[in-house]
Amino acid sequence: MENPINPSVLDSWHFYSQMLRCRLFEKQVMRLWQEGAIPGEMHLSMGEEAIVVGIVDQLEDGDAMALDHRGTAPMLVRGVDPVLLLKEFMGRPDGLCGGMGGHMHLFSPEHHAASSGIVGSSGPAAVGFAIANQRLRPGKISAAFFGEGATNEGMMLESFNLAAAWKLPVMFVCKDNGLAVMTQSASVTGGNLMDRAKGFGLRTIDVNGGDVEAVWEIANKEITRLRNGEGPVFVHACCLHMEGHFLGDQLLRFEHPSMSATIKMVIPLVKAHVQSKGAPLRERTAVLMETLGSTRENVRKHRSKEGDPIPPLRKKLSSMDAEKLISIEEQVQKEIDTIIQQATMPVEQMGEQ
Amino acid sequence: MRTMNFGEAIEDALMQAMANDPNIIIMGEDVAGLRLNLRVRFGRNRVLNTPISEAGFVGAAVTAAMSGLRPLVEVSLVDFIGVTMDALLNHAAKVESFSGGNWKVPMVVRATCGGGYGDGGQHEQSLWGWLAHIPGLTVLVPSTPWDAGGLMIAALAHDGPVIYLEHKLLSEVWLDSLGGGSRNNVKFDVPLEGARGGVPKIWEPIPIGQGVIRRDGRDLTIVSLGVSVHRAIQAAAVLEKNGIFTEVIDLRSVAPLDKQLVIGSVSKTGRMLVVDEDYQGYGLSGELAAIVLEAGMSIKYSRVCTEDTIPFSRQLEYQTLPNVERIVESAVNLVNN
Numbered sequence: 001m002e003n004p005i006n007p008s009v010l011d012s013w014h015f016y017s018q019m020l021r022c023r024l025f026e027k028q029v030m031r032l033w034q035e036g037a038i039p040g041e042m043h044l045s046m047g048e049e050a051i052v053v054g055i056v057d058q059l060e061d062g063d064a065m066a067l068d069h070r071g072t073a074p075m076l077v078r079g080v081d082p083v084l085l086l087k088e089f090m091g092r093p094d095g096l097c098g099g100m101g102g103h104m105h106l107f108s109p110e111h112h113a114a115s116s117g118i119v120g121s122s123g124p125a126a127v128g129f130a131i132a133n134q135r136l137r138p139g140k141i142s143a144a145f146f147g148e149g150a151t152n153e154g155m156m157l158e159s160f161n162l163a164a165a166w167k168l169p170v171m172f173v174c175k176d177n178g179l180a181v182m183t184q185s186a187s188v189t190g191g192n193l194m195d196r197a198k199g200f201g202l203r204t205i206d207v208n209g210g211d212v213e214a215v216w217e218i219a220n221k222e223i224t225r226l227r228n229g230e231g232p233v234f235v236h237a238c239c240l241h242m243e244g245h246f247l248g249d250q251l252l253r254f255e256h257p258s259m260s261a262t263i264k265m266v267i268p269l270v271k272a273h274v275q276s277k278g279a280p281l282r283e284r285t286a287v288l289m290e291t292l293g294s295t296r297e298n299v300r301k302h303r304s305k306e307g308d309p310i311p312p313l314r315k316k317l318s319s320m321d322a323e324k325l326i327s328i329e330e331q332v333q334k335e336i337d338t339i340i341q342q343a344t345m346p347v348e349q350m351g352e353q
Numbered sequence: 354m355r356t357m358n359f360g361e362a363i364e365d366a367l368m369q370a371m372a373n374d375p376n377i378i379i380m381g382e383d384v385a386g387l388r389l390n391l392r393v394r395f396g397r398n399r400v401l402n403t404p405i406s407e408a409g410f411v412g413a414a415v416t417a418a419m420s421g422l423r424p425l426v427e428v429s430l431v432d433f434i435g436v437t438m439d440a441l442l443n444h445a446a447k448v449e450s451f452s453g454g455n456w457k458v459p460m461v462v463r464a465t466c467g468g469g470y471g472d473g474g475q476h477e478q479s480l481w482g483w484l485a486h487i488p489g490l491t492v493l494v495p496s497t498p499w500d501a502g503g504l505m506i507a508a509l510a511h512d513g514p515v516i517y518l519e520h521k522l523l524s525e526v527w528l529d530s531l532g533g534g535s536r537n538n539v540k541f542d543v544p545l546e547g548a549r550g551g552v553p554k555i556w557e558p559i560p561i562g563q564g565v566i567r568r569d570g571r572d573l574t575i576v577s578l579g580v581s582v583h584r585a586i587q588a589a590a591v592l593e594k595n596g597i598f599t600e601v602i603d604l605r606s607v608a609p610l611d612k613q614l615v616i617g618s619v620s621k622t623g624r625m626l627v628v629d630e631d632y633q634g635y636g637l638s639g640e641l642a643a644i645v646l647e648a649g650m651s652i653k654y655s656r657v658c659t660e661d662t663i664p665f666s667r668q669l670e671y672q673t674l675p676n677v678e679r680i681v682e683s684a685v686n687l688v689n690n
Contacts, residue, residue, distance in 0.1 A: 036538035039471025039667050041531050091471070091666030102473040102665030117475045118433065119405045152404035153436070180405050182386040188404035248534020250386065268364075272394035277372035279396030287393045291385070 010220075015212045016313050017328050018057060019049040022073040023310060024336040025082060029072065029089060029103075032344075033247050038089045042103060045073030046242040048175050050309035053077055054215025055143060055173060055235075058223050062140035064112035064129035066122040070175075071106045071115035074145060080108050086343035112142075120153025122146045123172070127159045130168035130232075141169040141226040149180030151193055157200070163232035164201035170232040171222060172202065175209060177241045182251055184294055197234035209237030210309040240307035255299050354551045359498045359523040364390060366502035366556045367425075370509045371395050374423060377509055380410050381427025381463075387526070388427075407433055411462065412440035415514075418460035419448065423509055431464040431480050431518055445514035446489030457512045461505075466494075467520040467580055467630055468674055470532030470541050473665040477521075479579070482629070482636030484516050485608035491515040491561060492607040496523070496582045498550045500605055503559035510558055520579045523547045544583030564611035566618065570600035573684055574618040576641055577628040578604040581675050585628045588680035597688050607637055615641060616648045624653045624687050628675050633658035655687045 026044045033042045045052060048070060056077040059065065067074055076082055080096065088095030089103045097107055104117035114125060126144030133140040150156050151174060163170040174193060178185050197204045203225075207218050215237060222233045244252045253261070273284050305311075317325045357365060371377045371391065378399045385392055385402035392400035403410045407428055414424040428434050434441070441462070448458050468477030485492040491513060495501040501519070508515040521527045522543050533539055567582060568589050575585040582603040589599035600618050604611060619625045625645060627638040638656040645652055657675045664670050 033534075034536060036536060039532075039539060040665070041472060041476075041534070088665075091664075091668070093666070097665075099666035099669060100474075100662070100664045102471075105473055105475060105665070117473070118436065120436070149405045152406045152409075154406065154408045155436070180382075182383045183402055183404070185404075188402060246534065248530070248536065250530060253535060268390045269393060272368075272390040275368070275372075275394055278394040279399070283396040284393050287389075287397060291389060 010213060010216055012213055012313065012317060013324065013328060015053050015057070015216065016310075016317055016325075017332055018053045018077055019212060019310055019313070020329065020332045021335065022049045022052065022076050024332060025076060025086075025339065026072060028336060028340050029086065030243065030247060032086075032090065037344075038103075039091060040102060042089075042247040043069045043245065044241075044243050044247065045070045047177070047240040047308060048209070049073055050212035050215055051173065051175055051209045051237045051239060052145075054212045055171070055219045057216070058219055059141075059143065062112065062133065062137040064126070064133065064140070064142040065114075066125035066129060066142060066144045067106065067113065067115035068119070068122050068146050068150065069104045069115070069117045070145070071113075072103060075106055075108065075111075075113060078108075078111050078113060080106075080111060080113070082339045083343045086339065090343070120146065120150040120156040123150070123153075123156035123159030124162075126170045126172070127162045127168060130163065130170045131166070134168060139227045141171060141223060143171040143173055145173045145175065147180070148174055148176040148178065148185050148189070148193060149183075151196065152180070152189060157196075160197060160200040160202055160232075160234070167229065167231040169226040169229065171219070171226060172197070172232065172234045174234065174236045176236060176238045178238075179241070179245065179298075181245050193236055194234075197236075202232050202234040204234045204236065206236045209239035210307045210312070212309055212313060238307070239309075240301070240305070242302075242305065242308060244302070251295065251298050252302055254295050255302065355554065356549065357498050357552045358525045358549050359501050359519070359547065360526050362498035362502040362552050363505050363519065364388070365552065366505045367391055368394065369556050370506055371399065374509070375399075376421060377423045377425060378417070379425045379427065380414060382429050384427055407437040408440065411437040412444065414460045414462075415440055415445045415448070415458055418458045418514075419456055423459050423461075425461045425463055425509065428462060428464045430476055431466040432476055432478050434462070434464060434480065434484070441484070441490065441514065441516075442487055446487045449513060450489060458514050459512050461508045461511075461515045461517050463517045463519065465521045465524060465527050466518040467522060468663050468670060469522050469580070470528060471539075471665065471667045471670060472531055474663040476531070477663045477670075479518070479629075479631035479659070481516070481518055481578075481607045482631045482640070485637065489513065490608060492518070493561065493605065494518045494520070494578045494607060495605060496520075496547050496579050496603050498552050500559060502552055502556050504561075504605065506556045507558035507561050511561060515561075518579070520547075522580050544580060544587075547580065547583050559605070562606045562609035562611055564602050564604045564606065564614045566600060566614070567603050568599065568601040570598035570622065572598045572622055572688055573624040573626060574600045574602060574615070574622045575626045575628055575680070575684070576602045576604065576615055578607065579630060581628040581630050584675055584677050585680055588677045588684065591677065591681050592684055595685065597684060599684065610640070610644065612644050612648075616645060616650070619645055619652055620650060626654075626680070626684055626687055627656040627658070628680055629656065629658045630675055631659060633660045653687050655683050657683050
């Protein structure tokens with residue numbers, strides 16, 4: 001669905017339609033994964049849509065994207081064929097990368113978009129794209145997408161420095177959900193990320209990752225500065241991963257624990273708590289309590305859905321023009337239905353289209 | 354005798370080793386959850402949850418080992434070891450040599466390896482040959498719960514750096530986390546005798562560098578390790594129906610290599626087929642050919658390995674990783690031609 005909207009004008013209807021498009025597409029990805037049609041891991045962008053749409057929607061030809069393992073929404077918003085994406089996720093030979101890469105290794109040369117499953121690698125990737133753009137495509141920028149967990153990788157910090165030292169047109173986009181896979185980031189991170197980025201000489205901006213309009217406005221200003229050669233920027237945006245780190249996330253299984261899984265877990269824990277030779281009993285209990293607390297907090301956060309960027313905007317638009325909203329929703333739903341139908345068609349029927 | 358899953362056996366061995374040696378500590382990503390039982394028993398000072406900073410914490414493990422601790426560091430997937438290679442290549446592997454043998458680095462790097470569950474070429478590599486290429490590193494690849502525990506005990510007692518690789522098809526928790534994700538409608542070809550089996554009541558170290566013959570035969574020697582051992586045993590059963598009697602060697606240790614076991618078997622059969630899930634070029638399969646040639650033997654040789662980047666597509670992945678059909682075909686050619 002190409003939208004002929006002027007990208008320099010804030011258009012919340014357009015943002016909503018793009019976010020919904022990502023959301024509904026990924027709901028189908030989730031369904032296909034649950035049905036076993038998509039193998040392996042599946043990291044969704046669900047919950048990151050405001051950040052992705054607010055920024056990627058303003059990229060243009062020649063701009064580059066260095067993506068992490070959550071590349072689906074950025075690829076969709078950038079204009080990569082959704083049918084090819086979905087086929088790639090299913091490992092089909094007619095997928096975006098011939099079934100060779102899967103969802104963590106998406107590549108689209110024409111969009112200068114490359115992704116990787118190695119945490120932190122989008123930093124150096126964005127720096128390299130920016131070096132090439134500075135020489136070959138002046139005025140074009142690159143954007144790196146990564147989680148807060150990646151800011152503890154040396155290569156990410158080295159990239160901050162490279163970009164600052166060489167005044168490269170890089171937007172470092174840190175999507176902070178507070179969890180590095182299963183680990184509370186705050187428990188393994190020194191200082192705060194804004195100060196850290198400032199220390200490298202990056203411009204730093206904190207924005208609500210659940211507010212697409214706010215993200216868009218900041219990105220709009222910053223992309224212009226990048227194009228004008230004013231040097232790199234670090235954008236920090238908090239968000240929620242609605243389906244956890246990946247589908248089947250161990251932490252979210254505690255939301256509906258099965259009896260057998262619980263028994264399987266509790267027996268060795270009780271043993272570990274009482275066996276001789278080990279830490280003092282007080283410490284053992286403290287570890288258990290700490291784990292229980294963080295698990296509860298995680299489940300609570302997931303249930304509350306606080307930070308989901310879609311409902312607040314929907315509410316706002318609904319009060320403005322409910323009919324228009326419904327018509328947009330129907331249009332997006334129709335597009336997604338068509339995509340799913342085309343992507344799940346058996347290979348042998350393809351020629352008949 | 355007790356029966357355990359592969360991952361349970363490792364944890365059980367760790368319980369024993371950590372109870373006996375208070376200098377063993379664990380550092381790694383998500384170990385607060387993955388190794389919760391160990392963390393509860395031994396406390397947060399001995400099971401340290403790390404940020405995603407492989408280069409930092411593996412590098413730190415090197416000097417922690419040099420100053421009295423025995424760190425076990427977990428790098429979730431061996432593919433991620435790329436991020437931390439300097440610590441292993443230029444430090445862990447070199448200190449003993451550089452110090453004239455005066456300073457040792459008793460550390461273990463534990464990582465999962467291997468494919469067969471649809472995770473793509475950046476998460477399914479084996480890399481043991483690449484790591485074993487570096488003098489100073491010991492590289493272990495268990496294929497049964499018994500060996501998984503015994504080799505972990507040996508690794509922790511060893512006075513140099515050890516890379517300990519745990520195949521994800523054998524490791525229930527990892528396979529469920531990365532492949533199944535609590536789904537029961539995706540199928541994996543898990544070798545049952547590798548994923549679950551008998552373990553001793555008290556763990557004893559399995560000597561490092563000692564392979565084992567898993568199946569006797571006179572016509573052909575298959576040399577293998579990890580999940581491929583089980584594929585080879587399956588292939589041997591098929592071959593026997595065709596009158597080909599296959600000996601299957603499980604190396605268990607890539608470095609040091611049990612040269613005598615290989616040479617002894619091959620001198621009997623005159624044929625060697627290497628089944629190696631790691632990359633074919635410049636690696637273990639070539640090394641095995643070299644040691645046989647160096648021993649002055651002239652034999653028939655073939656190999657079934659991973660030749661290229663592992664595809665994401667399950668079908669292409671199956672064709673790329675060593676499978677029973679490829680092993681049988683290669684073995685028949687070796688014996689008949």
